[in-house]
Amino acid sequence: MNGLIDTELDGFKLRFAQEGDTALILEFIKELARYEKMLDMVVATEELLKDSLFEKKAAEVIIGEYNGEPVGFALFFHNFSTFLGQAGIYLEDLFVKPEMRGRGMGKLMLSFLARLALERNCGRLEWWVLDWNEPSINFYKSMGAVPMDEWTVYRVTGNNLKALGEKFR
Template identity: 55%
Template sequence: MFTIRKATPEDTPVIFDLIKKLAVYEKMEDEVVTSVEELQENIFVKKFAYVIIGEENGVPAGFALYFYNFSTFVGKPGLYLEDLYVEPEHRGKGYGKTLLIELTKIAKAENCGRMEWSVLNWNQPAIDFYESLHAKPMNEWTVYRLDKKGITDLAG
């Protein structure tokens, strides 16, 4: 049985573990520099992001971490999916789709005008999955990023 629930502060070690596993899958494990304590502060105290956890028979099988952005053209908030991850042994059971559907319900309840996320160009299984749900790639946009050093340098 698969269920989805909102994460609680007690789930922070599980969230951290799933983030590390996602990073390994994405070949980005060296980029995980956060800690359980930092995640707990930023997710559950400052509420910069939100997490839902999918469980199979009470055992975490995946998660989705999201936050809200804002579209000036639409004039409404948008839900931005930062990470969606399902453990390898639980893939192919529809859990990723179920987590995504839950996010669309949240976006609808919050009157979001959009729901967006990024996918690594090499991740064809994810691209195929999202396109099977009629999600459209935004190929005319390029993502830019300032890392911590870039922010510090530019801010002076």
Template identity: 55%
Template sequence: MIREAAAADVPAILAMIRELAEYERALESARATEAQLTEALFGPQPAAFALMAEEDGEPVGFALWFRNFSTWTGTHGVYLEDLYVRPEARGGGHGKALLAALAEICVARGYERFEWSVLDWNEPSIGFYRSIGAQPMDGWTVFRLTGKELHALADTTRVNGASPSRI
């Protein structure tokens, strides 16, 4: 069964985020807290949304997503931040059901894109995504700023007179 996440699901979502981070060999990077997830998912201005996969009433997977926007199509899309199904529930169709539910959201809302990233070494996931018709975006490289580099770039904005309250 696939359903929208509720605030009571936050501890399970956080546990699965940590399981996913461990699988991706980056557990130390999974620093989100229950309070942060609760605010992001269920606060006054939600920044993200989640779907839950259940088996026999127990959470076995989740998909956490947010809206993006394409200037080329002039429409929103869905960016899937995390898709995770617990190992003991894999092969039961939960991952495909979560993706299908997100595809349904896209179609129903007129969103033209459904995108996500996958680690290059994650061959099982890459094979699964290809099996449902997803295409890799060859020629694109993800860039990210964090830590001191993010702060250094932000400092250049202040030097030039702009401030976050005016942007």
């Protein structure tokens, strides 16, 4: 699946990102961060993305193109469920340019990831969504997604991550 992948929407194709897409991926990340009111938190650079995505292969990216123009992306990676005993796909980011929304492109991208999860024998496809993002919440629910309300996400970053890591000797 490395070339263009036709979809049921005329003019819309998906493809796996290549190293030459690094600047485009960073721009999509910034557009998403702007939408989520978190642009000041983006510290990713082209160099970091190139290393993480194409050298270390820590995650994968699909690009959505409409009539040959990039209009969206999804960045994802494998995780693992001990309860299922299977890998899963974790969707870190799904973004379609605002002017292209409502045409079914996000649905096709999510459907593609579900198909990919099945092809890779994954037990689940999951992601997070901001509590205030009602349009996305409604979209995901319409696709059959169920919120995991009984779980709370915890995160350790920056100096706290460093301090925690230094406790192990």
